[in-house]
Amino acid sequence: MRDTAGVEREGLPPDRRLRQEILFARERVYRFGEPTPLEHLSLPGVEVWVKREDLSPIKAYKWRGACNRMAVLTTEEKAVGVVTASAGNHAQGVALAARALGIETRIYMPRSTPRVKQSAVRHHGADRVEIILTGDSYDEAVAAALDDAAASGATYIHAYDDVLVMAGQGTLADEVVLSGHGPFDVAYLQIGGGGMAAGVSEWLKTYWPDIEIVGVEGVGQASMKAALEAGTPVALDQVDIFCDGTAVRKAGSHPFEILRTTLSRIETVTNAEVSRAIRTLWEGLRCVSEPSGALGLAAVMKNREQLAGKRVLVVVSGANIDFLQIGLIAQSEGSSQSASRTLRVRIPERPGTMLELLDTCFEGVNIADFQYGKLHESEAWPAFTITAEDPAVLDALPEKLQSRGFEWEDLTGAIDIAFRAIPLRGDLLECAAFLRLDFYERPGALHDFLDKLVRGRANLCYFNYRQSGERIGRALIGLDFADEAKRREFLESVPEHGDGYRSCKEVDQATSERLVGR
Secondary structure: OOOOOOOOOOOOOHHHHHHHHHHHHHHHHHOOOOOOOOOEEEEOEEEEEEHHHHHHHOOOOHHHHHHHHHHHHHHHHHHHOOEEEEOOOOHHHHHHHHEEEOOEEEEOOOOOOHHHHHHHHHHHHHHHHHEEEEEHHHHHHHHHHHHHHHHOOOOEOOOOOOOOHHHHHHHHHHHHHHHOOOOOOOEEEEOOOOOOHHHHHHHHHOOOOOEEEEEEEEOOEEEEEEHHHHOOOOOOOOOOOOOOHHHHHHOHHHHHHHHHHHHOOOEEHHHHHHHHHHHHHHHHOOOOOHHHHHHHHHHHHHHHHHHOOOOEEEEEOOOOHHHHHHHHHHHOOOHHHOOEEEEEEEEEOOOOOOHHHHOOOOOOOEEEEEEEOOOOOOOOOEEEHHHHHHHHHEEEEEEEHHOOOEEEEEEEEHHHOOOOOOOHHHHHOOEEEEEEEEEOOOOOOOHHHHHHOOOOOEEEEEEEEOOOOOEEEEEEEEEEEHHHHHHHHHHOOOOOOOOHHHHHHHOHHHHHHHOOOO
């Protein structure tokens, strides 16, 4: 590696110093990893190119900055060791460099750090790395790491507020320039502390001065937006951690100095918009992005109409997502590519009215979620989450309901709906049976079961169904009968396998008793 010790650094303006360090970083980072691909994503009306940092050695871009910073440590600094703090991805980059360079390293991480990131740190760092879980936030981990550095003399490697770290991240922009797919009209760059956005924006602006740089933050973690409005980095009172990789309370001072000149504006996106972008990346590129990695694309999708005909760059900054979180995102309303709305509808508690509602007002729409438990002798309030590719279909539902005399209320985003808190009064039931129904997930299959086998024979007293994306829909259904004879006759007459459904079985007695509160 070429010696750069004698190169002038002090007194240079921040932008010139950063550009110089990016040039030097090009020599260092590829000792630790290979360049990542730039791929085209099909998005109607917009030409989107995706920088796949999720395919890097640590499945995130952070290896670049961490390795660049640690590669310049002196012999004396290496002997004393390194400490750092990270919510996950920076820690992996430090671990990768620690193992390659033989440096003893202590990494402080919040106790809530996903296990997938802890395991990855141990994998990359092997016996050179010690993980210390402390505090409930990134800030608390930073404080502990800084105390360690002060007491031990170890070098603290900052996750973003360091020019050499920023320069390392800037090498991904160099790969974009060299790809031959530019120039780009606009780049949407996610911001946590700002290190990646600073390094990438400075390099892109150097080659394509007219490129528009848009910073993207989550609505509950917009620390750079707050810094630009205040004229200096300021600490947020609270930080949303859905996008955990960008959950930073206070933007970095060094990134701020760069971004205040390179950014055209800041965009904020919701967690639902991020979830939708994650799904788009999976469907378009088979890329499983962590929430922070999809921030840029979420903003692009939000502004699709204004970007028509433009060439757009986004960065998938990482794929270090806990497996359980993937399931939660996939099941969230935000992940749907269709518009959705949750309505609670009042209907008389008498036989046939539920099917009447489905046959009329909800005919032809997709019911993604159906929740109901009997709570009153004379009225019922089932809740339906409806999805449609055309939002106008959802907008027309209230008028349909009103024209047929149904009272309704909008529960979109309600907490009890999200947590599937379905109350049921067992004391109102005469002779209930609860069924586990697995039906073929096609239009009309569930309706046909209720119409052909249930109508006129029992009253619905409970319904718990959520669309999962499988070929089989799974529902837990409660039916109330006038007496035990009618209940027994129904259960004996309904085959376990039938037209439109794969399986219909009564739940065991213990489950039934728990449902009715016995």
